[in-house]
Amino acid sequence: MNTTAWTILGALCLAAPLAHASHPSFDCSKASHEAEELICKDSELAALDRSLAELYATVMKHTPASEQGTLKAEQRGWVKGRNDCWKSDDQRGCIKAEYEARINELKDR
Secondary structure (H helix, E strand, O other): OOHHHHHHHHHHHHHHHHHHHOOOOOOHHHOOOHHHHHHHHOHHHHHHHHHHHHHHHHHHHOOOHHHHHHHHHHHHHHHHHHHHHHHOOOHHHHHHHHHHHHHHHHHOO
């Protein structure tokens, strides 16, 4: 393989994870709330959403079946709180803070 081909291959390998990371964990065509629409348009928020989804799945996997219902209820409550960021003067900042707080909360488990 010549140098140009290696350069192109390398660039593609680096770009693929970045393109993937810019999409949230949910289907943006089904976004039903202002917060979700903002997350779909913002690569940093989308990356936070994906990180939270992966962490939540890991925590759920390691949570006893008898406690999973509580964890699911907490997550639904968190989503409602995140969606309430539409009331904030700084919606993006509010959503980012909600994600960071939930990620830290789940990491502490």
